[in-house]
Amino acid sequence: MSSFSLRIIASDHVFYDGSCEILTVPAHDGPVSILAHHEAMMMATQEGEVRFRPAGSTEWQEAVVGIGIVQVVNNRALMVVDSAERPEEIDVRRAQEALERAEEQMRQKQSLQEFKMSQASMARALSRLKGSRHYQGL
């Protein structure tokens, strides 16, 4: 299978830099897979799971990511995201606490801006929980 180069850059580290055969990202209207020689494209992604298979490997690699951008140009894919974690790295308790905090805030009366903030943090917590549960095989 032909491969393309992939870089996943999170705000606090470079998550992956290498070649890969297939990449699946969470777009706003559902997951989108990218293969080698994809046409030049720019896409916004939301919180969710990214899966990719490094070149020459049969194992899939997974990451739980925050919102970001995917850019494909000249057979090079570049993904710039808020955060990227391996599912096994996720602190389930922290995510659970963040979810409860967000839920509590949502119940209170708040301004539109506060509402958007807690909505976003709720989405983040949910996607992290989902990612780690997926990893544990639940």
Add this chain to the structure above:
Amino acid sequence: MANAREILSRMNSVRDTRKITNAMYLISSNKLRKSKQMLEDTEPYFYTLQAVIQRILRHIPDIQHPYFSDSRLKNEDEKSRALVVITGDKGLAGAYNHNVLKAAQDWMERGANHHLYVVGELGRQYFAAKHMPVEEQFHYTVQNPTMHRARRISSVLMEDYESGKIDEVWILFTQMVNSLSEEVQLKQLLPLQRESFQNVKIPVSMIQEEIQMVPTPQAVMDHIVPNYVTGFIYGALVESFCSEQNARVMAMKSASDNASALLDELSVQYNRVRQAAITQEITEVVGGAKAQRKKEKIG
């Protein structure tokens, strides 16, 4: 010349000050190490994000979008402009804070309608003392930059921008050029400048690729731009934090060095004064004894 006791008390006070500056030097160099690591981790993100946005701006088809410069048809002097100022929480960091505040002053003189969004305690106090209205303060955000704080700042800005309260968003932060020098940077975050990339010459041989925006350019911009603003603010916070620590390390190091030099000088002076006092005492004793002997001879 001052007397010996005065010089001694001066030396003691210099010594005490040196103890403080030295302790601050140690603390901030420790923090600097931490923040340099953070900066190193963030730099790929910060620069890649800017590169991606520039590429989009080069390739964007002609669409009308609120995030673009031609979306608000207003006269220059009618526009209300917002400035995010990132200063430190504390002073004693050399010229770090002054440089930022001076740049903020210069920026404010360029137009009448301005709103300030201040990050950092020192900036807040400065503007309060000058009775300049501050739109929003973000407390304790400089000491430990996190993505969460960047999100808070950017959500306030985006809200004000989208509601039409502000027409332009600028950001003022300090960037580390290398470990010896740092520069105050003034950047315009919103609206995005389409023009600014047109003076880049494109070689004739280069093929201009067409970039598809999925699902629509409009939707891509809707999602990417707020994300870009957050990312930029985060990067700017980290850069500023690192610069502040760096400035403080340098300031405290030179203060400690100065104190040591001053102590050397003072101790030479003290020894001289002490020696002069001893010599004078001996002369007095000898003179007194001689006078006594003369008296005895006569008597």
